Amino acid sequence: MRVIVVGYGVMGKKVCKAVNEDETLTLVAVVSPVFDETPEVPYYTNINEVKEEADAVIDFSHPANLESIMTYVRAHKVPVVLATTGFSEEQLQAIHDLAQEVPVFQSYNTSYGVAMLNKMVKEFTQDFYNHNFDVEITEAHHHRKIDAPSGTAVMLYNTAAQSIDGAHPVYDRQSKHEARERNEIGIQSIRAGTIYGEHTVLYGGDDELIEIKHTALSRDIFAKGAVSALKALSQKEVGFYNLETLYN
Numbered sequence: 001m002r003v004i005v006v007g008y009g010v011m012g013k014k015v016c017k018a019v020n021e022d023e024t025l026t027l028v029a030v031v032s033p034v035f036d037e038t039p040e041v042p043y044y045t046n047i048n049e050v051k052e053e054a055d056a057v058i059d060f061s062h063p064a065n066l067e068s069i070m071t072y073v074r075a076h077k078v079p080v081v082l083a084t085t086g087f088s089e090e091q092l093q094a095i096h097d098l099a100q101e102v103p104v105f106q107s108y109n110t111s112y113g114v115a116m117l118n119k120m121v122k123e124f125t126q127d128f129y130n131h132n133f134d135v136e137i138t139e140a141h142h143h144r145k146i147d148a149p150s151g152t153a154v155m156l157y158n159t160a161a162q163s164i165d166g167a168h169p170v171y172d173r174q175s176k177h178e179a180r181e182r183n184e185i186g187i188q189s190i191r192a193g194t195i196y197g198e199h200t201v202l203y204g205g206d207d208e209l210i211e212i213k214h215t216a217l218s219r220d221i222f223a224k225g226a227v228s229a230l231k232a233l234s235q236k237e238v239g240f241y242n243l244e245t246l247y248n
């Protein structure tokens with residue numbers, strides 16, 4: 001399968017390496033507004049200018065690229081893995097609309113461990129909540145990260161919120177000065193140093209706490225997860241897939 005990688009930042013470069021290491025995949029071009037080093041394959045600032053033939057696209061870049069990526073995959077009828085974070089509600093709707101035309105995989109985290117964490121949150125939140133536990137989410141990332149909360153924290157919030165009537169996120173306690181409501185889910189972001197990504201879901205009850213935490217020890221988990229997702233996606237019909245539905 002011939003692959004275009006959109007994004008040539010920290011993750012884009014990792015994904016190029018993961019594509020090159022897979023004997024069933026060929027990297028044909030990379031796309032980024034700026035190249036701080038010269039890629040070994042043809043490179044472009046806009047995906048719609050790519051001249052090489054391609055069978056799939058992987059995106060680890062910025063939400064500003066979504067429209068041009070959608071134009072490309074619609075025109076070429078190829079599957080796309082969208083791993084960028086920070087999409088708006090309108091963009092997420094547009095991604096679901098796109099999935100009526102081509103196979104689309106979208107996930108704010110492509111690691112196996114976070115998929116399992118999300119599964120646990122789906123399974124346990126209702127019971128904890130019914131037993132008067134509060135739910136709080138904390139995420140920590142490197143100081144380069146521009147979006148907050150992290151996409152993964154948004155995903156974990158959405159999963160937990162399914163089990164809590166009237167759930168709503170609270171990002172800022174400093175302007176509130178009120179005791180927390182039962183059905184709120186606090187989401188806190190830390191940005192420091194070179195942290196690859198940490199996500200903790202805290203269930204806090206009377207005199208007891210349970211924390212479920214995922215720590216990324218390398219970015220390879222995201223790059224390899226995206227490559228695996230692409231390979232699985234290439235076998236799928238047109239539609240929308242995430243980590244919960246792709247491997248079923």
Ligand SMILES: NC(=O)C1=CN([C@@H]2O[C@H](COP(=O)(O)OP(=O)(O)OC[C@H]3O[C@@H](n4cnc5c(N)ncnc54)[C@H](OP(=O)(O)O)[C@@H]3O)[C@@H](O)[C@H]2O)C=CC1
Nearest residue numbers: 007008009010011032034061062064083085108109110222
């Ligand atoms: N789903 C997952 O598992 C994971 C997702 N991510 C997400 O992947 C994305 C990339 O992360 P990372 O590689 O660390 O980030 P980097 O900042 O290192 O790279 C971002 C890439 O996007 C480009 N870009 C930045 N701003 C714009 C813009 N306004 N318009 C067009 N292109 C732009 C950058 O170009 P330039 O160099 O010129 O700025 C670069 O090519 C983020 O959204 C991150 O949250 C990260 C890890 C795992």
Ligand SMILES: O=C(O)C1=N[C@H](C(=O)O)C[C@H](O)C1
Nearest residue numbers: 085108109145150151152197
């Ligand atoms: O920007 C990052 O680095 C990461 N972003 C993703 C997110 O926003 O959840 C996934 C991972 O935690 C790394």
